[in-house]
Amino acid sequence: MKPRADETNTELAGILDALLASDIDITAREVARRHTSLRNASAFTRDTKRMELIRGAQARQQQLRTTLNPHVTHAQSLSEKLAEKSSDVVKLEAQVRALVASHAACINAVLRAGGMSALQRFWRDYRDVGDTLREVSAYPEVGEVVELRPKKC
Structure with missing residues (x-):
């Protein structure tokens, strides 16, 4: 059996923190682009622990965006x-x-x-x-x- 890369998900946590700090949309593809050993989005979507980390970071990002700029969700409708x-x-x-x-x-x-x-x-x-x-x-x-x-x- 092949050993799991990044068993403790420390690199994933670092990538998620960097994406949060940069306010870049957190997706499995974006994480895969930045990860050194896991290059496919399916490596994250098929693993429940990794997906939990990604979903948690997405929730934090959404919360930060609405807290820091509550009008961001209405900007598109306002421009229309x-x-x-x-x-x-x-x-x-x-x-x-x-x-x-x-x-x-x-x-x-x-x-x-x-x-x-x-x-x-x-x-x-x-x-x-x-x-x-x-x-x-x-x-x-x-x-x-x-x-x-x-x-x-």
């Missing part, structure tokens, strides 16, 4: 949510631009149909709409003044 919210913002900004253009077209149509008096009547009924648009910065505070009728000299 951020990307989704960013696309929502882009859509909403496009909607606001369309609403502002529509608003300007309505004002222009009222002006053309009935002049300034019609526009004043229109704004009497919809003053709260104009105030709301000002609150959400749908139009600039300072506007360009356009002469509708040329001045008579």
Whole structure:
């Protein structure tokens, strides 16, 4: 019968401690890569004592990760949510631009149909709409003044 390599698992314990200290994912393959005599992952997965050591180290690693950085488990979902919210913002900004253009077209149509008096009547009924648009910065505070009728000299 072939003698067992690393009977006391001291090298395995050292490798597991090094992986914990470096915060490298502990797997049987990673341990096999670093072990000097046991080069196959199955040498660890088939041995119950070695697998117990690896599982214990994995549990310690998980505990350390959640203790030191509790947000690490939520980081991926947060980045996905951020990307989704960013696309929502882009859509909403496009909607606001369309609403502002529509608003300007309505004002222009009222002006053309009935002049300034019609526009004043229109704004009497919809003053709260104009105030709301000002609150959400749908139009600039300072506007360009356009002469509708040329001045008579």
